[in-house]
Amino acid sequence: xxxxxxxxxxxxxxxxxxxxxxxxxxxxxxxxxxxxxxxxxxxxxxxxxxxxxxxxxxxxxxxxxxxxxxxxxxxxxxxxxxxxxxxxxxxxxxxxxxxxxxxxxxxxxxxxxxxxxxxxxxxxxxxxxxxxxxxxxxxxxxxxxxxxxxxxxxxxxxxxxxxxxxxxxxxxxxxxxxxxxxxxxxxxxxxxxxxxxxxxxxxxxxxxxxxxxxxxxxxxxxxxxxxxxxxxxxxxxxxxxxxxxxxxxxxxxxxxxxxxxxxxxxxxxxxxxxxxxxxxxxxxxxxxxxxxxxxxxxxxxxxxxxxxxxxxxxxxxxxxxxxxxxxxxxxxxxxxxxxxxxxxxxxxxxxxxxxxxxxxx
Amino acid sequence: xxxxxxxxxxxxxxxxxxxxxxxxxxxxxxxxxxxxxxxxxxxxxxxxxxxxxxxxxxxxxxxxxxxxxxxxxxxxxxxxxxxxxxxxxxxxxxxxxxxxxxxxxxxxxxxxxxxxxxxxxxxxxxxxxxxxxxxxxxxxxxxxxxxxxxxxxxxxxxxxxxxxxxxxxxxxxxxxxxxxxxxxxxxxxxxxxxxxxxxxxxxxxxxxxxxxxxxxxxxxxxxxxxxxxxxxxxxxxxxxxxxxxxxxxxxxxxxxxxxxxxxxxxxxxxxxxxxxxxxxxxxxxx
Numbered sequence: 001x002x003x004x005x006x007x008x009x010x011x012x013x014x015x016x017x018x019x020x021x022x023x024x025x026x027x028x029x030x031x032x033x034x035x036x037x038x039x040x041x042x043x044x045x046x047x048x049x050x051x052x053x054x055x056x057x058x059x060x061x062x063x064x065x066x067x068x069x070x071x072x073x074x075x076x077x078x079x080x081x082x083x084x085x086x087x088x089x090x091x092x093x094x095x096x097x098x099x100x101x102x103x104x105x106x107x108x109x110x111x112x113x114x115x116x117x118x119x120x121x122x123x124x125x126x127x128x129x130x131x132x133x134x135x136x137x138x139x140x141x142x143x144x145x146x147x148x149x150x151x152x153x154x155x156x157x158x159x160x161x162x163x164x165x166x167x168x169x170x171x172x173x174x175x176x177x178x179x180x181x182x183x184x185x186x187x188x189x190x191x192x193x194x195x196x197x198x199x200x201x202x203x204x205x206x207x208x209x210x211x212x213x214x215x216x217x218x219x220x221x222x223x224x225x226x227x228x229x230x231x232x233x234x235x236x237x238x239x240x241x242x243x244x245x246x247x248x249x250x251x252x253x254x255x256x257x258x259x260x261x262x263x264x265x266x267x268x269x270x271x272x273x274x275x276x277x278x279x280x281x282x283x284x285x286x287x288x289x290x291x292x293x294x295x296x297x298x299x300x301x302x303x304x305x306x307x308x309x310x311x312x313x314x315x316x317x318x319x320x321x322x323x324x325x326x327x328x329x330x331x332x333x334x335x336x337x338x339x340x341x342x343x344x345x346x347x348x349x350x351x352x353x354x355x356x357x358x359x360x361x
Numbered sequence: 362x363x364x365x366x367x368x369x370x371x372x373x374x375x376x377x378x379x380x381x382x383x384x385x386x387x388x389x390x391x392x393x394x395x396x397x398x399x400x401x402x403x404x405x406x407x408x409x410x411x412x413x414x415x416x417x418x419x420x421x422x423x424x425x426x427x428x429x430x431x432x433x434x435x436x437x438x439x440x441x442x443x444x445x446x447x448x449x450x451x452x453x454x455x456x457x458x459x460x461x462x463x464x465x466x467x468x469x470x471x472x473x474x475x476x477x478x479x480x481x482x483x484x485x486x487x488x489x490x491x492x493x494x495x496x497x498x499x500x501x502x503x504x505x506x507x508x509x510x511x512x513x514x515x516x517x518x519x520x521x522x523x524x525x526x527x528x529x530x531x532x533x534x535x536x537x538x539x540x541x542x543x544x545x546x547x548x549x550x551x552x553x554x555x556x557x558x559x560x561x562x563x564x565x566x567x568x569x570x571x572x573x574x575x576x577x578x579x580x581x582x583x584x585x586x587x588x589x590x591x592x593x594x595x596x597x598x599x600x601x602x603x604x605x606x607x608x609x610x611x612x613x614x615x616x617x618x619x620x621x622x623x624x625x626x627x628x629x630x631x632x633x634x635x636x637x638x639x640x641x642x643x644x645x646x647x
Contacts, residue, residue, distance in 0.1 A: 079549055
């Protein structure tokens with residue numbers, strides 16, 4: 001087991017910089033998820049930790065030892081690839097034992113490790129099959145098994161569930177979580193799926209265009225995002241953003257006007273910063289933070305466009321002027337396209353962002 | 362549906378007619394001819410005439426021995442070379458990759474007569490660059506055209522030169538279809554590059570290698586150009602005569618079509634048999 005520390009890690013491909021000085025501390029035994037949209041540099045970061053990509057600047061340390069110039073094989077890590085990367089011509093058993101056999105590991109120890117991995121992942125029945133005879137979920141288990149037999153200090157997962165169907169993904173998510181508890185090893189997991197990030201992580205690292213936007217526990221990111229990008233990326237369905245304007249600031253609060261909602265006003269208490277009167281800002285409200293009319297501090301009338309009924313909750317896609325809002329409702333079964341209704345926003349359950357996307361607290 | 366099929370077949374008819382007349386019929390016809398005595402007119406049905414002669418003909422056994430010898434030595438050497446060339450072409454360390462790819466493939470598009478003439482010059486006893494090179498490193502000259510063993514070696518060198526690059530390009534396509542992350546996984550498994558080659562690359566290339574081997578076996582069974590043009594009609598003294606050359610000599614020099622057909626069918630039968638054995642040996646385990 002080992003802690004992983006990234007200090008000012010930079011990656012350039014030619015003159016093009018894709019990771020701009022990442023600083024991340026991952027504690028021993030922690031499960032950290034790198035999440036972000038395509039091209040944000042999360043896989044590159046993971047591959048640099050693995051040693052499959054050179055780093056252009058900064059330091060990567062595993063277990064307190066700087067690994068910049070250490071070969072991938074000697075870093076004490078194991079990686080599970082998105083495409084599984086199983087050896088197609090070998091049986092499951094051979095896939096699991098290949099690395100150990102090639103390195104002259106004693107047979108008894110190899111057998112013990114393979115047996116243990118097979119038991120942990122419940123793939124004992126599949127040992128004599130070849131990858132093409134396995135389902136996607138089974139292949140993924142074998143790929144994880146291959147990582148387990150290495151008994152690594154750090155597990156790296158590169159979007160391991162993205163090739164699986166939705167049901168299997170949920171199942172494997174639980175398995176990976178269980179595995180983390182069972183092995184207690186540091187795990188770094190890359191995904192573009194924020195649900196995976198929220199459900200698996202001890203801490204999430206949100207990345208955008210090669211920059212670390214925020215690091216924190218899932219619910220901390222959800223409740224207290226540092227900026228509009230994190231607020232929009234974490235949470236499903238995503239946060240609603242309403243255009244607004246500051247009309248007054250007084251008594252540690254700003255009075256804002258929702259410009260697309262008939263001049264509806266909201267008094268938002270602020271702690272640190274006070275935007276100038278007239279400044280254009282954005283009010284963020286999560287779908288579940290729209291309340292019944294009169295319950296909040298500001299009511300806005302909307303017109304239902306489409307309603308999605310998921311059973312426990314329903315999401316109403318509503319139009320209000322040029323802005324489309326997603327409203328979560330428990331009792332919206334009766335709502336259908338064309339219905340008019342009013343929602344209410346509570347100041348304490350909303351967030352303010354300036355024009356550049358930075359949070360105003 | 363039936364009308365649609367009928368219409369399709371009407372459109373196909375011109376092609377099918379040509380196919381039957383110039384492909385199917387000659388195949389059947391030559392099979393029938395192999396059972397006829399064709400030395401005298403009119404030809405007559407005499408099953409033992411050609412096939413019986415074949416069994417006892419020293420010229421046939423000589424050609425068969427030469428063909429199989431070339432097959433057994435040249436094909437494996439060429440495939441091994443082609444694999445080496447493909448790995449080289451696939452290496453990220455190689456500069457001017459396009460140039461090498463062109464150079465390796467170029468022999469296939471060079472005219473057979475031109476290439477044979479160049480080879481005759483290069484291996485000429487007194488003026489050839491090969492003997493001059495041998496001399497320069499203190500080795501004696503080799504009379505490539507007058508002795509059987511050097512002549513056979515020459516044929517093998519020429520065929521290898523001509524087809525190794527072609528096979529390398531096919532194997533390169535196979536190499537490029539192996540996903541990079543399999544190698545990355547092996548690297549993380551602490552498997553050295555050499556072991557990766559023998560335990561991952563070669564097994565995964567097996568279908569492509571089998572394909573190249575089958576193509577080469579079929580090609581070698583029909584080998585004709587090199588012994589005809591380079592060692593002058595299978596010289597010295599039939600020392601490089603192949604089945605293809607024997608067929609040509611019987612069919613088009615002696616106009617003995619019956620015997621030539623029997624040789625042709627033997628060549629095809631052998632090619633099929635060797636290919637089947639090859640496929641069986643290299644079959645995927647269940």
